[in-house]
Amino acid sequence: MIPKTPRGFRDVLPTEAAWRRSTSDAVCRQFELWGYEPIETPAVELAAVLDEARSLDNTAAQFTTSAEAPFRFFDSDSNLVVLRPDVTIPVARLTATRLADRPGPFRFYYREPVFTERASTYGQERQFTQLGIEFIGRGGYIADAEVLCVCMEALSAAGVRDYTVAIGTVGVLNALVGAACDDAAWRDRVLRAFHKSDMVAVDALSREDGVKPAYGDAIARLARLRGGAEAFEACRALCEPLGCVDGLDDLERTYELVIANTDAGKLIVDFSIVSSFDYYTGLVFKAYAPQVPASLVSGGRYDTTLAAFGRNEPAAGFAIGLERVLAAIEAQGATPPESGAQETLCGDDPYELFARAAELRAQGVRVELGGE
Amino acid sequence: MEQRPLRIAVSKGSLFGDAVELLTEAGLDTTGLADPGRRLIISNPGVEFIIVRPTDAPVFVTYGGADCGICGKDTLVEAGLSVMELVDLKFGYCRFIVAEPEDARGVAEENYERLGVLRIATKYPNITRSFFEEKGVQVDVIKMHGNIELAPLVGMADRIVDITATGTTLRENKLRVVDEVLASTARFIANSASVRTDARVRELAARLEELTRDRDVTLS
Numbered sequence: 001m002i003p004k005t006p007r008g009f010r011d012v013l014p015t016e017a018a019w020r021r022s023t024s025d026a027v028c029r030q031f032e033l034w035g036y037e038p039i040e041t042p043a044v045e046l047a048a049v050l051d052e053a054r055s056l057d058n059t060a061a062q063f064t065t066s067a068e069a070p071f072r073f074f075d076s077d078s079n080l081v082v083l084r085p086d087v088t089i090p091v092a093r094l095t096a097t098r099l100a101d102r103p104g105p106f107r108f109y110y111r112e113p114v115f116t117e118r119a120s121t122y123g124q125e126r127q128f129t130q131l132g133i134e135f136i137g138r139g140g141y142i143a144d145a146e147v148l149c150v151c152m153e154a155l156s157a158a159g160v161r162d163y164t165v166a167i168g169t170v171g172v173l174n175a176l177v178g179a180a181c182d183d184a185a186w187r188d189r190v191l192r193a194f195h196k197s198d199m200v201a202v203d204a205l206s207r208e209d210g211v212k213p214a215y216g217d218a219i220a221r222l223a224r225l226r227g228g229a230e231a232f233e234a235c236r237a238l239c240e241p242l243g244c245v246d247g248l249d250d251l252e253r254t255y256e257l258v259i260a261n262t263d264a265g266k267l268i269v270d271f272s273i274v275s276s277f278d279y280y281t282g283l284v285f286k287a288y289a290p291q292v293p294a295s296l297v298s299g300g301r302y303d304t305t306l307a308a309f310g311r312n313e314p315a316a317g318f319a320i321g322l323e324r325v326l327a328a329i330e331a332q333g334a335t336p337p338e339s340g341a342q343e344t345l346c347g348d349d350p351y352e353l354f355a356r357a358a359e360l361r362a363q364g365v366r367v368e369l370g371g372e
Numbered sequence: 373m374e375q376r377p378l379r380i381a382v383s384k385g386s387l388f389g390d391a392v393e394l395l396t397e398a399g400l401d402t403t404g405l406a407d408p409g410r411r412l413i414i415s416n417p418g419v420e421f422i423i424v425r426p427t428d429a430p431v432f433v434t435y436g437g438a439d440c441g442i443c444g445k446d447t448l449v450e451a452g453l454s455v456m457e458l459v460d461l462k463f464g465y466c467r468f469i470v471a472e473p474e475d476a477r478g479v480a481e482e483n484y485e486r487l488g489v490l491r492i493a494t495k496y497p498n499i500t501r502s503f504f505e506e507k508g509v510q511v512d513v514i515k516m517h518g519n520i521e522l523a524p525l526v527g528m529a530d531r532i533v534d535i536t537a538t539g540t541t542l543r544e545n546k547l548r549v550v551d552e553v554l555a556s557t558a559r560f561i562a563n564s565a566s567v568r569t570d571a572r573v574r575e576l577a578a579r580l581e582e583l584t585r586d587r588d589v590t591l592s
Contacts, residue, residue, distance in 0.1 A: 166568045197456035200445075200559060226574075270568060272456075288565040293436025294454075295565065 008070075008117070008126025016326075018339030020129070023158050023329070024111050024322055027131045030157040031109035034150050036133050039108040041090035047072060047080040053089045053308045070117040070126055083115035088317060089305070091134045096309035104137020104313060111322075132299075132319035139303060139314030141250045144283045145257035147316045151287065151297055152262045154320060159329040160289060163296065164266055166226070167255065167285040168273035170300075171247025172239055173222060179244060180206075180215030190219065194274045199223045218242055226270040229255065235271060247282050254283060283316065289324075291331035296324045341368035378419045378572045381433060381441030383426040386592045387558050390463040391442040395421075398579045430455050433563050440562035440573050446535060448559060450496045456567050458577040459560040462584050464592040466537040468499060468553035473524050474546045480530035484509070493523030494533040503533070503553045521545040537591050557589055 005011065012020065028038070050069070071083040084090055087110050095106060111131045118125060131154070135147055148165065155163055173194060177187045186205065193201035202223045206216035218238050225235055232252045239245050251269070259267055273284050284300035299318020306313050342365050347353050353369055360367045382391050382405070389406075396402045401416040408414055414421040424432055427450070429443035434453040444464055448457060470492075472480055484490050489510040494500045497513045504511045514529050521541065523529040533553060536542055542549065560580050566573045 164569045197454070197564060200457050200460045203460070268568070286564075286568070288568045290565065290569040293434065293563050293565050 006126075014339055015336050019326060019336040020322060022337045023326060024129070024131055026157045026159070027154045027320060027325075028109060028111055030154045031131075031133055031150065034107070034133075034146070034153075036107040036109040036135075036150070039091060039094070039110055040112070041084065041087060041094060041110070043083060043113075044075075044081045045084050045090055045093075047082050049093055050082060050085075050089055053092065053305055068117075069115065071115055084112075085116040086114055087112050087130060087132060087319065088134060088302070091136075091317075092302075092305045092315065093309050095134075095136050095313075095315075096306050096311035100311065106136040107133065108136070109133045129322040130319040131322055132317055134315060134317035136306065136315040137313050138316075139282075139301070141253040141257065143314075143316055144250065144254040144301060145261075147283075147299065147318060148254065148258045148267075148285065149261055151285070151299065151318050151320070152258070152266060155287060155296065155325070158320075158325050159332075159334050160296070160325060161329075161332050162291075163287055163289045163328070164268055165285055165287045165297070166268050166270040166273050167251065167283065168269065168271045169247035169251045169282055170274055170280050170284055171251075171282055172235065172244060172271065173219070173274060175244035175246040176215055176219050176222065176239065176242065179212070179242065180219060181208075181211045183210060186211070191274070194223065194272070197272065199272070215242060215244075218244070222271045224272070226268060226272065228268065231269040231271070251283065285318070287320075289328035289332070292324050292328045294321075294324060296321055296328060340366070342366045344368050344370045346370035377415065377417075378440075378570070378576075379422060379438045380419065381422050381424050381429045381438035381443070383429045383441070383443045383447075384423050385426050387426065387442065387444060387464045388423075390461075390590075390592050391558065394461060394463075394580065394583065395442075397583055398576060400576075427451065430561065433561050436563060436565070438563075439566040439570060440560065440576065442558055442560055445554070445556035445559055446496070446499070448561065449554065449556075450498050452498055454564070455561040456564050457559050457561050458567075459580045459584065461558040461560055461580065462587045462589050464558040465555070465589045466535045466591075467555045468496070468503075468533060469536055469542075469549045470503075470531050470533055470551035470553060471524075471542055471547040471549050472531045474548045476524065476530075480550075483530055490531060491529040492531050492533055493520050493529035495520060496533060496535075499553060500533040521547055558592075 069082040069085045072080060075081050091108055109132065111129065113127050114130050115127055133150055135143055152165060177190050181187065190202065190205050193205060203220050206220040221238055225231055235248060236245060255267065255269060273286055280300040281303040282301035286295040287297035288295055297318050297320045301316040303314040306315055343360060345353050345357055345367060357367045357369060382388065392402055392406050400419050403416050405414045405421050408423055412423050422432065422438055426443055427447050429441045430448055430451040430453045432438040433441050433455045442461065446468065480490060489512055491512045491514060492500055493514040493516050495516055497515050500511065500513050514523065516523060520532045520534045523532055525545065560577060562573050562577065
């Protein structure tokens with residue numbers, strides 16, 4: 001047989017490995033500058049733990065469940081375990097258990113491989129690396145703005161020059177959908193259509209019999225509402241008469257605080273953003289680079305997730321996809337860092353060679369020992 | 373950074389003529405697109421059209437080979453990829469149906485009662501599986517690439533899931549429709565990153581929406 005890696009996994013050679021390392025170092029340094037501390041969780045989780053987070057009353061629960069994780073197996077204790085498909089749920093579990101007696105807020109960051117099945121053009125369809133933060137114990141627009149600012153500074157630190165962060169809130173949509181129709185199945189279909197970005201289905205559903213026309217119309221328009229600060233006025237004009245502006249004021253305050261502190265041209269408001277991870281309860285956002293066909297970052301506020309593990313506290317965070325960030329910076333003209341030795345020392349006397357190399361290393365020079 | 377041309381995937385086949393017409397109406401420079409000969413890429417100032425097999429349009433858009441494109445809802449459902457589905461273009465109407473031989477009334481039910489499973493021949497295994505799954509019916513899907521109508525006629529399958537626009541082929545092969553799966557029309561689709569980073573995609577979607585809003589659904 002020809003020895004190879006399993007489908008969706010690959011080896012990374014030194015030039016790329018060095019690039020991955022330097023890029024993720026730059027991102028993590030930015031996390032640390034905001035006071036975030038590193039945290040590690042195990043590569044495997046009990047399937048029951050992941051499913052516990054899902055047991056909450058989510059109308060269209062779609063975030064990765066143990067059943068959707070590509071690697072599930074029984075360990076030698078006969079527990080059903082999964083290779084972690086994301087890090088947010090494990091961090092929520094850990095905060096609610098090991099840190100149960102400690103008051104928040106907590107600012108955690110991680111850099112971990114995660115395992116999910118997804119379409120990828122970057123050779124890592126089953127294992128990819130997430131760099132992310134979880135800000136636990138604070139709600140409100142100031143915390144939301146912090147999370148967004150960390151995200152944008154981290155992307156810049158990684159070397160992504162050209163990117164757009166699109167922000168929205170699930171509050172407005174949930175309020176409209178809740179008020180538009182009593183039929184739970186219909187609500188579920190609308191949310192699913194939003195999740196799938198199927199705006200044609202949203203339109204059709206919004207006009208179905210039994211849906212209050214004003215609300216249906218607002219839902220269809222909301223799917224197309226995006227822009228700068230003016231999008232808030234448009235959304236308010238649309239949803240305020242219907243009493244469905246949940247989360248809108250907070251989102252606008254978040255937006256203003258973020259543009260005052262970052263490159264305003266990189267932030268847009270987009271009410272069609274509802275992440276496919278439906279544990280989000282307020283702010284949702286995604287970051288895109290024009291050269292990469294999928295989001296670089298996905299994040300938002302998930303105020304009910306910790307409650308699933310018995311700690312009722314708000315939280316927000318995001319995960320950056322390292323492979324996609326590297327694709328973006330490469331497409332935008334960045335080149336990998338020098339990774340090999342800067343000098344090669346040769347000579348007949350190994351004692352002298354080792355001594356000279358030690359001197360160079362002390363000066364920070366990468367040095368390799370040459371032939372005898 | 374200089375902006376590269378907007379790249380649009382256009383499905384060849386039955387949707388092609390209407391798609392070209394609509395893109396022209398929307399104000400795009402479609403010179404040479406209507407009659408591309410053997411060329412696969414038509415480059416005009418500011419815009420590039422790539423001519424693709426209908427089933428490949430969602431693939432090009434998902435993986436960033438094209439910013440946006442036009443293809444049937446049927447191929448979108450079957451592909452199951454993540455694209456944004458922005459506008460119902462109202463042409464290219466067809467429907468997915470379940471059909472069986474006219475003279476085999478009751479045979480499929482009988483087989484199902486005996487075996488607990490229906491044999492379905494189709495070009496669209498994903499749509500077929502999810503349709504019957506929702507109904508709670510076990511099916512053996514037999515994947516075919518053409519002339520699906522043959523399968524039940526030669527006893528290889530109980531029923532077929534296929535596309536029909538007018539029903540002519542079904543009638544000619546003495547098949548009758550027993551169930552509706554879904555109706556399909558052409559859609560304007562786009563990559564989510566393109567929608568959020570490229571105003572040209574959003575403007576094109578808005579123009580297409582405006583052009584087609586009051587149209588009636590048509591066959592292609």
